[in-house]
Structure formats: structure tokens, C-alpha cells
Amino acid sequence: MAKITLENVTYIYDGNVKAVDSISVEFEDAELSAIVGPSGCGKTTTLKIISGLLKPTAGKIYFDDVDVTRLTPNERNVAMVFQFPVVYPTMTVFENLALPLEARKFAKDEIKKRVMEAAEFLSITDFLNFKGKNLPSDVKQKTSLGRAIIRESRVLILDEPLTYISHDARYELREKIARLKYERRQTILYVTHDQAEALTLGDKIGVMEKGKLLQYGEPKEVYDRPQNTFVAWFIGNPGMNLLECQYRGGLIEFEGFKLSVPEDFSKILGKKVTEDIFLGIRPEHVKISKSKLPESFKAKVEIVEDMGNLFIYLINYKGEEIRVKCDVPGIKTGDEVYVKFPKDKIRIFRKNGSALS
DSSP states (O other), X not given: OOOEEEEEEEEEETTTEEEEEEEEEEEOTTOEEEEEOOTXXXXXXXXXXXXXXXXXXXXXEEETTEEOTTOOHHHHTEEEEOSSOOOOTTSBHHHHHHHHHHHTTOOHHHHHHHHHHHHHHHTOXXXXXXXXXXXXXHHHHHHHHHHHHTTTOSEEEEESTTTTSOHHHHHHHHHHHHHHHHHHOOEEEEEOSOHHHHHHHOSEEEEXXXXXXXXXXXXXXXXXXXXXXXXXXXXXXXOOEEEEEEEETTEEEETTEEEEOOHHHHHHHOSSOEEEEEEEEOGGGOEEESSOOTTEEEEEEEEEEEOSSOEEEEEEETTEEEEEEEOOOSOXXXXXXXXXXXXXXXXXXXXXXXXXX
């Protein structure tokens, strides 16, 4: 197991394309760190640099404070699982799992013991004698994961491992990965485009965009206190409402509606300043009612999505769209409702997108 430190890591592809831009971060030993972001943001490139498959253009990588920047993947003792399962088609599942142990000259009895343990852990004992070419995609990915964990590597890197498997198998494998973290105290780096996976699995999550690591921290911290508008919008389903407003004299003005500012924000902004800002509020924090609410405004419901246990409402206020996620029934498209932004749930961002601390 290992603590992983990246120090000003940059990677530039041919054509001067900066895929990774000066990332500095520390991934703690025996934690699962989930990295999310849109396609092409540099997630996979970052993992390849950590694994040793790519050498950074600049910066250094440390495992337990030892510089491993120029070491190979084998020298770093890193195992990696990709979104497309890597299984040798003419070998059985047993032979696929045994391969890394045979390469390290383990005794046959020890190989059999470890293969059986991994197969039982991943629920693939019934497939041990099947050839790789005859396996369903779910079992192929389990076999690929099994070959990675059987090595007992210092770091396990998972690059979108649940993308191409069935819905049911996705939940099962997610549970297996969570067990790896707790039972084996494995250091795991997990890349996904699925923020639900990141929030569920990660001890910490990082959000990337355009090669930069915008924020890294505990899931609740990243969700509740996003450091910029991109993180606020990207994390959450739906993402945070971001409304263009103006701050003036201790009040937020939103399309004619005025809302007093929480005291901690007014201290930062000052009483006499006039500034364009974004008001951020999560859809589940917006209050709506057919009856008048204190410090509320009236708006029209445009779309109703019934999710079974809750509703998502798209509300229009003077051309501005607001998404609401709640369990309030009986509201139909075309209804007028009162909308309230609880002050303790508001986030304020400057015009450049940075959060007000």
C-alpha cells in the first residue's frame, strides 16, 4: 500500500495539447480516491502517469515520499484495470488469475489458494474452467479485476471499470470494490464519469476539467462547498442552480426579487459594494409551495418529472430556469408556486466562477 503524491505534474501531448495541467495532490494510503470529470478532461492521462505508463512532461510522482517518476509500472508495483476487460481468450479463468503469481514464481499450492480466494471474493468460482473467449462481459471484467487484486500491488488503479457491464453486475462490482478498500486496506484510484459512483465509493473525490484538478476532498465537502461554479454544476443530479444576480447594499437582487445576504457573506462582500455574482443553491434545498412563503417569489412550473419517490420540477421565473428536487406532490405543469431559497443553503460565487469562502 502507498501514499501517492503528485507535485506540479504536467503532461503535454504532441501539438502542444496540455492534457494534465500542474496537478499537485496527495492521495492517502489505504483510501479510495475517485476522480470525476467530463470526457477528455485528463482523468485517464493522470492515472497513466501515476501507473508509470506515461512519463510526465514536468513534475514528480512520489510513493510514500520516494520519487518514482522514472520507474516502470512493475517497479512501482501498480495494478491497473481498464474499462475494456483484458482477458487472455485461450486461457481459462483460473489460468488468467494465476498468471501474475506464476510470473513471480509462487508455489503451485499457494497459487491455487490465492486463485480460489480471489474467485470466491468475486463470485466467479463457477467459471474457473471457462476459456476467456467464452465469458460474458461481466465475468471478463471480474476476471480482469481478480488478476489485478491477486497481485497484492501497492496501488490499484481502476479506469472506468463498470462502463461496459450490465446494470445488476455494476452494483455487485461496486460492492466488491468497496470491500477491497475496507477489508484489504488497498490504496485505490478510481476514475469514473458517473458521479454517483464517485460519491458512493470515494473516501475523497476529485473533480477535473481541462487538465486541472479543480477540487479534491471528502464527498460531503465537495458537494456542500464547491470551490467554483463548474464543480457546483457538475456534482449533483441535477447540478446546483447557478443564477446570475447582483449584490447591492447587503442584498442579493435576482430579477427584481431581493434577498438578504447571510451574515458571513456580507462580511466578505462589504455593505457598500455593488457586484455581479452567481447565487448557487442545490435543487433539493429549494422550497416550493402553493401557499405564500416568507422571502419567496412566485414562478411558473414548466416541466414535472415524477421519479417515483420524489419529483423534479423545472420552474421559470422571468426567463430564468430553476430546478427543484423534492417530495411535494400535487403540482402540475402550468401551476404557479412560491419559491424560497433558504439562506443557510445558499452559496455565492464571484463572476469569475470562484466561490466566496
